[in-house]
Amino acid sequence: MKITYIGMAAALLFSACSKKLDYTYDNRFIQQPVTASTVRLVNLVGATELTIAGQPLTSFIAPDDEGYYGPNETRATRWFPENGRLGTTFTIPAELLKNGRADSILFSSLSPKLSVPPPRPFSVQEEVNNPSDYYFVRFRPNAAGFTDSLFRIPRAVSPASDPAGFKVRLLNLSSIPAGNSMPGLFRHGPMTLTLADGTAVPGLTNIMPGAYSGYVELPYGTYQFKVLSSEGKEVPASGEYNLLNPVTGTLMDQQGTPGIGGNKDTWLTYAPLKTFQPGGIYTIVVACNYDTKVPTGNPNGETTITENNSFRIIADISEPVNMTYARMQGINVAAGRKISWQVDGQPMGATLDYTQQTTYSRYITGTHIVKAIDEKGQVLAERSLPLQPGDNLTLWYYQHKDGAPAITFSANNLSGKFYGGTATDNGTYGMFKDSYPFWIRFMNFCPDLEEMTFTTDNGLPFPNPVNIPNAAAQHIELGTPVTDNPYVMMFVNFPQRILAYASAPGILPGNWIRTITPLKSRQFIARPELYKTPELPQSEPGIYTVALIGSTSANATEKARMIIVKHNN
Template identity: 35%
Template structure:
């Protein structure tokens, strides 16, 4: 019996020893783990920002290097740079840098900005002295200048609005004097996509000055910067690497061809956000005038960029809605949300601007000028979505169709595997979808010239254009993405399809549109008419097969990016 006890004790001791050894190994493993997360201890920010609108990628503060000053030779490691305390990602100066408190000293902090790369020796870009006062100040570093500009952090009085201003830092100091570059160093104004000025307070802002902040509703817009004679200033930070025509600052196809379109990003402004639209000299590509092989050069021109002063969190409160009148009746229609009128009355074939509403379940009512409710529905509006309320007569009475519009520039690449690269985003694009809001057309197919399908840059579902029944809303890849490099005018046509045939028979009594019908203000393009305009659109067949011409079947274009 004693022998057994000894055996058990020995077995128990052996197990304990093995456990201790294993635990020791595990401890060693964990002790040797490397924490690869970015260190954020140095991220406690002051109220001072540096806005870097130059090539500068290195910075020294009071003689201390804050970036890595590392240059890689071409090879496998050329895009991998060691992080630093204040720039943990890759050790390089970024565009918008919230200067950490730990960097600032009394009474002034001296900053020196420079650029280095494998092909460029170190070049000093700018030097500035920053005081350490407790104020909200931005230091805009442009080519040849440093400008201190106070910024606001006071939220809009209406939380569904944004605050926006224009800062004109245009200059001809670095703009190329060769190759016929146009002069954009002039007073400038902020405008909607059709060239309509937003507000007098955002208009005619002289070089070297800035406007006050102005409240506008949040939303997805293609804001433009224009001169007094309606010339358009191009947008900067062109991620699509589009080449420009120096004489007009429009997107060029070659040294002899231009699209007559000016690059201006489509941008989502979040409720409660505060933004500055800054104009300054920036670099861009253009075709060498004497080249026969399409060679491109780097040039400088005054361009605009959107700088968030206060970027709000993800919008979980508001949705946006608009009313579209596709009801073939002699009635002015208005919209009520939860019993409150939105104040806009529109006739047949017209639509309102978007208005923000609280998301969640809402009672949506359409009324006439007397306040009589013609149609109503309960609908759960999701936050951060954009809805069109289509009033129609598809069932013989007054009906409502609610359509969710995708205003983002995100597109599907067709990638598989883990989906990492399945979706990408563009900031400048033209896309549209189709709807059948006409009960006299049981099946409709929308085509381009001679019944041919549209040539989309990215994949779309053919069910979004073929054999559309009245009121059917296709939601899976419904948008056709048109190239910005088109050289010829294209048509938008309607065909009478059937359940078994497509495209069917051309509906010759429905007026044919072209891409140029997407242009809401042709007068803005006085230097040359483009093939189409950028933005997000819905093209719908509305009306009836009526002898009364004003209600006869036709195509309605709704532009969603003002």
């Protein structure tokens, strides 16, 4: 009898456990195992639907009457579990290949407002040892019109030889303008990849239409790559900053200028900031896209969409997560001193004169000892510094009013991400990302001034377009970086002038120091000769530090002034 009771109890226990499984919920997007092939489709025409061998892989739900997809126009599929629509890239699952081959692949769109090239079937053949991409693009090599819109491009999957580096190449699939297009928009012909200041990346220059470069290796970090035509004009990136002047092809900011539909030309060209991860592999592709907006000329600011060559950044493998490396640079802002930096007893760059800085060096995460060394090899100051994965730090050597040496550091946010100023329903703050940031951190290294405030003209505070608490330029203490919302964040341009005020607790902005020359916004332009525009932009995008250095003393050799440090490449 005892055995019977035990058996009944066990049965009840297992029965209760099995009922609990009825209430489980699998919140993974991909809930079934999918083995990827080495063949990837790259959709640069905005297609939303995909069929392979007669099998629909997307949901084939049409958008609303306005051409938009809302909650009612979304239905997940096994292959596209997030929203049922084709995105930019899709790796064909191995189970859809027969003997390594997939036939009758068709791209399409159900939106009448989206100009997708006419669908035509094509086939792919997998070569396991030679991964490849099939780029579906608008391509017009001559005035006769579009020809082949499909390109098979081999893709690398082996990371850079340096584990802290990444690989990047340039793929030029640009088209020439159609007869009815706006010629001022189009940049076409040979293309060159450059850094933010227009310095060409070796090996990625003069790439002809329909061709691609080899991969080059660069140190990981945050870059604002630009693509230049053979005329030296910038090609815009595809993205949210897509309202362009049809005559100049440059970005407009909708601030209201009569005559061109209530918009103002900034003379800038959108190129996003992005952190290229160690071990990552990337293709920067120029192709004709149908996402550029131009003003119609109506006073109410109406716009229309047109085609234009623009570039995108495509990750050729899933971006690795950086769990190993951090980056540091050192700056000398102590007047009358020459110093060098050491990290764990090893030099970080050469000897620095006043205001000079090292290039960035990479370090394994963990705790490191940093030292400022004088010309005789004596240690002036040192501190212990913990490094976390992905950190980007600037070390500052400076002096207090009594001449005592000191080291401080600032953590640079190069991600473009920030928290909004209004809490959501669950008490957290919304996360936002600015891919085209105009951000400034302010630092005070003037030993005569224990506190500083920085303003625009007439002592006015900086505008606050992102609506977060804006104290990043106020009450800046000597050698102490602001850590809570540390950046003044602008939209498109910095104010035309930046002024320095001696403030005090409870006094804002304080006394304007007339002996400190205001910074002008165009001092944030690294190389004015880069711009082939009727006017220079008011400023350049980037992540900056503006530091007050020197002395306000009447007999000082190095007078107080502001310097600019740019942290992205």
